[in-house]
Amino acid sequence: MSAENRVISQVFEGLNEEQQRAVVTTEGPLLVVAGPGTGKTLTIVRRLAYLVGRGVPPERILAVTFTNRAAREMRERTDTLLGSRGGKVFIGTFHLLGLRIIMESLQRGFSVIDRERQTDILKGLTGGAKKADLMAERISRIKGFIEEIDEETRDVFEAYENTLRNDHLYDFDDLIRVPLAAMEDGTDAESFKRTFSYIMVDEYQDINLAQYRLLRCLVSDEGNICAVGDPDQAIYAFRGADVGNFLNFEKDFPGGLKVTLRQNYRSSKVILGASSDLIGHNTRRMDKELEAVGSKGARITVISAPDEKAEAEAIVREIEARVGGTSHYGLLTGAPGMDFADCPGGFRDFAVIYRTNAQAKALEEVLHRSGIPFQVVGGKGAAGIRMIADHVRRHIEEGQDAADVLGAAECLCGEPSISEDDRASLYQIISAYRSLPPHEALTGVMNELSLLSSGDSFDPRAEALTLMTLHTAKGLEFKVVFIAGVEDGLVPFTLGRGETDMEEERRLLYVGMTRARDDLILTCARNRSLYGRISQSRPSPFLDEISERFVEKRVVRDRVKSPKQRQMKLF
DNA sequence: GCCTCTCTGGTTTTT
DNA sequence: CCAGAGAGGC
Numbered sequence: 170m171s172a173e174n175r176v177i178s179q180v181f182e183g184l185n186e187e188q189q190r191a192v193v194t195t196e197g198p199l200l201v202v203a204g205p206g207t208g209k210t211l212t213i214v215r216r217l218a219y220l221v222g223r224g225v226p227p228e229r230i231l232a233v234t235f236t237n238r239a240a241r242e243m244r245e246r247t248d249t250l251l252g253s254r255g256g257k258v259f260i261g262t263f264h265l266l267g268l269r270i271i272m273e274s275l276q277r278g279f280s281v282i283d284r285e286r287q288t289d290i291l292k293g294l295t296g297g298a299k300k301a302d303l304m305a306e307r308i309s310r311i312k313g314f315i316e317e318i319d320e321e322t323r324d325v326f327e328a329y330e331n332t333l334r335n336d337h338l339y340d341f342d343d344l345i346r347v348p349l350a351a352m353e354d355g356t357d358a359e360s361f362k363r364t365f366s367y368i369m370v371d372e373y374q375d376i377n378l379a380q381y382r383l384l385r386c387l388v389s390d391e392g393n394i395c396a397v398g399d400p401d402q403a404i405y406a407f408r409g410a411d412v413g414n415f416l417n418f419e420k421d422f423p424g425g426l427k428v429t430l431r432q433n434y435r436s437s438k439v440i441l442g443a444s445s446d447l448i449g450h451n452t453r454r455m456d457k458e459l460e461a462v463g464s465k466g467a468r469i470t471v472i473s474a475p476d477e478k479a480e481a482e483a484i485v486r487e488i489e490a491r492v493g494g495t496s497h498y499g500l501l502t503g504a505p506g507m508d509f510a511d512c513p514g515g516f517r518d519f520a521v522i523y524r525t526n527a528q529a530k531a532l533e534e535v536l537h538r539s540g541i542p543f544q545v546v547g548g549k550g551a552a553g554i555r556m557i558a559d560h561v562r563r564h565i566e567e568g569q570d571a572a573d574v575l576g577a578a579e580c581l582c583g584e585p586s587i588s589e590d591d592r593a594s595l596y597q598i599i600s601a602y603r604s605l606p607p608h609e610a611l612t613g614v615m616n617e618l619s620l621l622s623s624g625d626s627f628d629p630r631a632e633a634l635t636l637m638t639l640h641t642a643k644g645l646e647f648k649v650v651f652i653a654g655v656e657d658g659l660v661p662f663t664l665g666r667g668e669t670d671m672e673e674e675r676r677l678l679y680v681g682m683t684r685a686r687d688d689l690i691l692t693c694a695r696n697r698s699l700y701g702r703i704s705q706s707r708p709s710p711f712l713d714e715i716s717e718r719f720v721e722k723r724v725v726r727d728r729v730k731s732p733k734q735r736q737m738k739l740f
Numbered sequence: 741g742c743c744t745c746t747c748t749g750g751t752t753t754t755t
Numbered sequence: 756c757c758a759g760a761g762a763g764g765c
Contacts, residue, residue: 405752526752638753
């Protein structure tokens with residue numbers, strides 16, 4: 170059997186009818202509506218393999234994602250399927266794509282600055298850290314066509330742009346904007362169009378105007394664009410993403426096909442039913458009824474606790490009940506020669522998700538006392554990549570030879586403190602530039618490191634409970650999911666005067682609920698201390714949108730103060 | 741430049 | 756309530 174035939178025979182293995190249709194529809198526009206747990210990444214990767222199997226040169230295929238995490242997953246799965254040929258497919262974030270386009274076709278000898286360096290520059294221009302943060306946000310929105318420039322911003326904006334130009338720097342937004350400008354009014358727009366003959370875009374519901382325009386420039390005359398996503402999981406409107414792009418796709422790229430993946434392989438019927446009830450209350454959507462392939466499953470639990478501390482304690486109790494009640498976690502997780510991958514109580518199977526990072530505090534305190542190992546994702550956590558980037562930068566500043574610096578970076582990949590995922594990313598970057606002269610390779614590596622530097626700290630292998638926001642949880646799944654603070658004001662979030670986008674908030678809760686495979690527990694507190702003040706809190710109105718047959722309600726009663734505690738109050 | 745006091749404000753976040 | 760910024764004293 171030829172290599173091509175071998176690939177083709179593997180491509181359809183285990184795919185359902187809709188997934189297969191998405192894979193074989195290679196010509197013209199294709200919209201793949203992929204709800205949670207419907208095998209979206211699997212379908213994309215198989216489609217990539219199918220294209221290559223059909224003889225499309227891998228370097229003419231583009232697969233864009235939003236996050237490095239998604240790109241890395243896609244890369245790994247493609248390489249498994251295609252081997253070395255997969256390496257030639259461009260798989261990466263929008264920003265990496267922009268960076269490569271600039272380096273290959275427009276300009277060399279520039280550096281990419283991350284958000285931190287951007288605010289450093291702005292600090293000098295505005296004279297205040299807080300102002301600089303605000304200004305960085307605004308400049309980013311202006312460059313992304315999300316906001317118009319106003320009079321009070323103009324001076325700082327121009328000064329900032331001058332600084333970048335003089336020092337040959339590009340910020341993240343430039344990585345989209347510069348190639349876009351070259352393509353939209355450049356004479357060689359046609360040559361860009363011919364670079365990729367097949368384009369796939371992941372999470373299409375989250376693209377913003379700049380990214381949309383960039384895509385339009387890249388799509389060839391044959392119109393081979395495959396957009397994959399789920400309008401019900403659009404949760405980034407606040408940073409300029411526009412679900413409209415997804416909803417308008419068919420009008421936008423006429424003559425195409427729409428495939429809806431309906432089989433959900435992740436969640437129990439109950440969890441999917443409850444989630445569908447909720448999202449059914451949105452109006453701006455594409456109607457799609459998902460079907461749970463799995464078993465019925467237990468009812469979802471809604472727990473009302475007196476306050477956020479009791480809420481956290483209730484969560485701990487639920488976890489302990491599921492791990493089998495042992496309190497010797499250290500012993501359990503550290504037991505040599507034992508494999509907990511299939512143990513129904515491994516802590517990596519649990520996640521606690523919330524709307525705001527501030528909620529993590531109460532949870533952390535209670536968890537800490539319980540001895541349950543946990544990892545908090547996001548917030549501020551700096552990742553290992555950052556350490557390497559700093560290290561390399563220091564070498565450069567010391568004026569070391571470019572080749573030596575690269576060697577040092579490669580050495581650092583072997584550091585035990587670097588996580589498996591980071592190591593894979595680093596190794597990949599370094600090997601991508603290995604064939605270039607050291608100096609060029611070094612700038613390339615540094616620039617790509619900048620794109621990774623904020624990194625996400627989620628380690629799926631850690632034997633620990635995961636704490637994260639609803640936003641960060643997107644794309645992940647866990648056996649047991651807790652959503653804490655399902656209260657009016659938190660989910661949906663309302664901030665004083667600010668008008669709340671109820672549909673977006675509903676989608677956010679939908680994303681959270683659909684992370685769960687077997688067990689879903691929604692918790693709320695009747696009193697929550699916010700900014701030092703204890704305020705009464707009502708359950709989320711979204712809970713009323715879930716059919717009662719899916720729900721089991723539990724109430725944790727108010728703490729009865731012991732006489733001793735009452736006495737204490739006197740002093 | 742550093743310490744301390746007072747004030748302010750406080751979603752979600754990737755690259 | 757509490758982190759982080761700005762003011763002001765030394």
